[in-house]
Amino acid sequence: MSxxxxxxxxxxxxxxxxxxxxxxxxxxxxRAGVAMIAPAAFLMLGFLIIPFLMAFGFAFTNQRLIxxxxxxxxxxxxxxxxxxxxxxxxxxxxxxxxxxVVRDEEGTIVFPRARNFTRDNPDYPELDGLQxxxxxxxxxxxxxxxxxxxxxxxxxxxxFYFAIVIVPVQGGLGLVLALLVNxxxxxxxxxxxxxxxxxxxxxxxxxxxxxxxxxxxxxLLNSLLGLFTMGAFQPIDWLGNTQTAMPAIMMMSIWQxxxxxxxxxxxxxxxxxxxxxxxxQVAGANNWQQxxxxxxxxxxxTAVFVLITITMAAFSLFTQVDIMTRGGPLDSTTTIIHQAVxxxxxxxxxxxxxxxxxxxxxxxxxIALIQRYLTRDRD
Amino acid sequence: MKNRLILLGRYGLLIIIxxxxxxxxxxxxxxxxxxxxxxxxxxxxxxxxxxxGDLSFDNYIEAFRRVPIARFILNSxxxxxxxxxxxLIVNSMAGFAIAVPRWKGKSIVLAxxxxxxxxxxxxxxxxxxxxVSKLPWISFTGCESSAFVCLTTNWLDTYHVQIIPFIxxxxxxxxxxQFFRSLPYxxxxxxxxxxxxxxxxxxxIYMPISGPVVATVTILTFLAKWGDYLWPIxxxxxxxxxxxxxxxxxxxxxxxAWGEIMAYLxxxxxxxxxxxxxxxxxxxxxxxxxxxxx
Numbered sequence: 001m002s003x004x005x006x007x008x009x010x011x012x013x014x015x016x017x018x019x020x021x022x023x024x025x026x027x028x029x030x031r032a033g034v035a036m037i038a039p040a041a042f043l044m045l046g047f048l049i050i051p052f053l054m055a056f057g058f059a060f061t062n063q064r065l066i067x068x069x070x071x072x073x074x075x076x077x078x079x080x081x082x083x084x085x086x087x088x089x090x091x092x093x094x095x096x097x098x099x100x101v102v103r104d105e106e107g108t109i110v111f112p113r114a115r116n117f118t119r120d121n122p123d124y125p126e127l128d129g130l131q132x133x134x135x136x137x138x139x140x141x142x143x144x145x146x147x148x149x150x151x152x153x154x155x156x157x158x159x160f161y162f163a164i165v166i167v168p169v170q171g172g173l174g175l176v177l178a179l180l181v182n183x184x185x186x187x188x189x190x191x192x193x194x195x196x197x198x199x200x201x202x203x204x205x206x207x208x209x210x211x212x213x214x215x216x217x218x219x220l221l222n223s224l225l226g227l228f229t230m231g232a233f234q235p236i237d238w239l240g241n242t243q244t245a246m247p248a249i250m251m252m253s254i255w256q257x258x259x260x261x262x263x264x265x266x267x268x269x270x271x272x273x274x275x276x277x278x279x280x281q282v283a284g285a286n287n288w289q290q291x292x293x294x295x296x297x298x299x300x301x302t303a304v305f306v307l308i309t310i311t312m313a314a315f316s317l318f319t320q321v322d323i324m325t326r327g328g329p330l331d332s333t334t335t336i337i338h339q340a341v342x343x344x345x346x347x348x349x350x351x352x353x354x355x356x357x358x359x360x361x362x363x364x365x366x367i368a369l370i371q372r373y374l375t376r377d378r379d
Numbered sequence: 380m381k382n383r384l385i386l387l388g389r390y391g392l393l394i395i396i397x398x399x400x401x402x403x404x405x406x407x408x409x410x411x412x413x414x415x416x417x418x419x420x421x422x423x424x425x426x427x428x429x430x431x432g433d434l435s436f437d438n439y440i441e442a443f444r445r446v447p448i449a450r451f452i453l454n455s456x457x458x459x460x461x462x463x464x465x466x467l468i469v470n471s472m473a474g475f476a477i478a479v480p481r482w483k484g485k486s487i488v489l490a491x492x493x494x495x496x497x498x499x500x501x502x503x504x505x506x507x508x509x510x511v512s513k514l515p516w517i518s519f520t521g522c523e524s525s526a527f528v529c530l531t532t533n534w535l536d537t538y539h540v541q542i543i544p545f546i547x548x549x550x551x552x553x554x555x556x557q558f559f560r561s562l563p564y565x566x567x568x569x570x571x572x573x574x575x576x577x578x579x580x581x582x583x584i585y586m587p588i589s590g591p592v593v594a595t596v597t598i599l600t601f602l603a604k605w606g607d608y609l610w611p612i613x614x615x616x617x618x619x620x621x622x623x624x625x626x627x628x629x630x631x632x633x634x635x636a637w638g639e640i641m642a643y644l645x646x647x648x649x650x651x652x653x654x655x656x657x658x659x660x661x662x663x664x665x666x667x668x669x670x671x672x673x
Contacts, residue, residue, distance in 0.1 A: 026481070028576070028577070029480045029481055029482065029577060030480070030481065030483065031482075032476075032480050032576065033476045033477075033479075033480035033481070033482035033485060034476070034482055035476075035578075036475060036476035036577070036581065037472070037473050037485075037488060039472065039473070040469050040470060040472065040547045041488065043469065043547040044492070044495065044547045044549075046510070047507060047510070047543070047544035047545075047547070048495055048498065049495070050506075050510065051503040051506035051507040051510060052495075052498055052502075052503050052506070054506035054509070054510075055502065055503055055505070055506050058506065177396070180392070181393075183389065185386075185389065185390070185393075191393045191396075192663060193656070193663070194397045194400055194401055195396065195397065195400050196659075196662070197400060197401060197404065197652070197655070198400060198404075199602075199666075200602060200651055200655045200662070201404070201652075202602075202605060202608075202624060202647075202651075203606055204606060204608050204624045204627060205627075205647065205648055208640065208644060209403045209404075209406070209407055209644065210403065212406075212422070212637070213406075215422075218419055218422045219422070220406060220422055220427055223422065223423045223424055223427075224425075227424070227425065255399070255400070259400070260666060263663050263666045263667050264666070264667065266667060267667030312497060312499075318499075318501050318609075319609070322609075337501045340501065340502055341501060341504070341609070344504075344505040345504070345508075345613065350505055350506075350509075353505055354505070354506070356502075357503070360499075360502055361497070361498060361502065364497050365497055368497055
């Protein structure tokens with residue numbers, strides 16, 4: 001190859017020879033690039049992209065982990081079950097003698113049960129197999145929300161609840177902590193180090209510790225609250241109560257991760273030149289004005305990064321839930337990923353678990369794109 | 380005087396927040412030294428944080444007796460170290476390939492890599508499980524009869540199934556790309572004139588000056604792997620291959636002995652804590668570096 005190349009080079013004009021040499025260098029450059037990305041590309045293809053595409057494929061089948069029957073293509077059936085939600089009005093029972101609505105001893109209106117309509121009722125074939133999710137009463141009508149999969153609907157609600165609280169609170173607290181540890185005080189580094197400690201401890205360990213803290217009988221949180229309120233506080237079974245389980249998981253998640261975002265904010269703070277603050281002070285700005293007009297604009301990129309990373313992490317909530325509550329009590333803490341793992345792995349319904357994963361991916365992608373659009377640089 | 384009070388207030392606030400962040404850890408360490416009855420009695424008051432009474436290492440001894448801790452720690456150290464080293468090599472090379480040499484299609488490759496950032500591992504765990512249960516591997520142990528080496532067709536229940544799928548990381552590649560792009564291109568031109576090839580430019584020039592990213596990647600990969608939980612449960616059945624996090628489940632079978640649980644949690648947390656406290660500047664700087672340009 002090299003001999004033929006040099007033979008050609010002697011035969012043609014010098015300019016063409018140098019362009020040929022240049023061409024060879026470009027080829028080498030391209031080859032090197034491809035060769036060096038190859039191991040990563042290969043691994044990413046095999047262990048990330050192909051499994052992901054498989055999940056996409058499974059979502060349209062009835063694949064199970066172990067099944068005597070061959071796998072079949074079922075079209076959108078999994079997604080229909082996942083996403084079917086209807087509001088169904090149920091009229092109160094009427095007493096045929098008086099013509100009034102039937103009331104029980106306490107005076108509450110009695111409604112026919114939703115399952116009368118969803119189980120083999122020939123008059124309502126479109127409701128067959130749907131599950132009762134929740135309902136509200138207006139006048140003599142009970143509006144019942146029926147879902148193809150009421151647990152999934154619940155997990156969707158739970159994860160939005162979690163994200164809507166976590167994103168601003170964790171992001172905001174992270175910034176407050178960053179401002180605190182950005183003060184010029186002796187020994188401030190010790191506090192930075194301490195606030196970051198929970199981040200380096202694995203979520204499994206943190207979850208077990210907090211299970212003990214939240215315990216209803218002998219939990220640390222109950223006894224500390226009792227101590228600070230001089231015994232006025234009534235103990236709560238934090239993780240065993242549908243009202244408190246999710247807030248308890250939120251609190252613990254913030255405790256674990258806020259140090260991470262504190263450090264990100266801190267890095268952002270330290271890129272703001274001190275001269276800007278001096279100028280603001282000369283102009284007579286107070287602390288709040290300095291924050292509003294110097295600090296916050298300087299943190300723009302950091303804020304976008306924090307917003308997007310917390311959002312993504314919040315929607316992927318899983319480990320804490322799996323260890324602390326297993327989605328309970330009464331599905332009040334189950335999440336989308338928890339459902340995907342539950343159905344796909346524990347119940348071995350790979351197809352349905354994959355459909356949940358695909359839905360999750362599309363949802364998070366949409367949210368990320370919306371956030372990206374809303375926070376775009378308008379300049 | 381007024382300034383003093385303000386200063387005192389500032390420190391007071393900082394200390395209260397610090398207590399919030401460390402109380403569970405202090406509780407864990409203190410409880411691991413107490414017998415169960417005392418532990419449960421004390422957790423009803425501030426005594427939970429006070430190391431007093433019948434302190435001993437009995438819980439640790441019992442935990443060691445109940446669980447092959449040394450083996451689990453060795454497994455975790457091996458898995459974590461191997462994954463981290465391979466991740467550094469593969470991802471830095473990929474980052475260099477994207478950041479420096481020119482070749483067709485690299486912007487598409489980068490776009491795909493960034494897109495994979497929003498795929499959480501938990502959602503691909505099951506298809507991945509199906510894939511690794513059918514992959515070939517050359518095995519030197521566990522072959523039938525007296526064969527020295529044989530071909531196996533299943534990755535389940537091995538070390539490599541806990542390592543190889545986790546080498547490549549989109550975020551890690553992205554960190555290297557960002558760093559390499561920030562370096563002056565004159566480095567490459569000078570080296571090319573000297574007759575260096577691209578691989579030499581990568582490992583003789585770029586790698587030696589990428590200490591900060593290497594530190595970031597090492598720490599992030601190490602933490603993620605040390606805390607690994609879902610995947611080992613799915614793919615590892617044999618006790619001698621299990622990592623530390625799975626050991627926790629041993630204590631929730633039969634009778635739940637909280638003192639032993641606290642001892643076990645302490646054993647697997649203390650190495651990480653020591654590592655963190657001795658390298659805390661690098662830890663914090665590396666996390667900051669991962670976000671500042673994002």
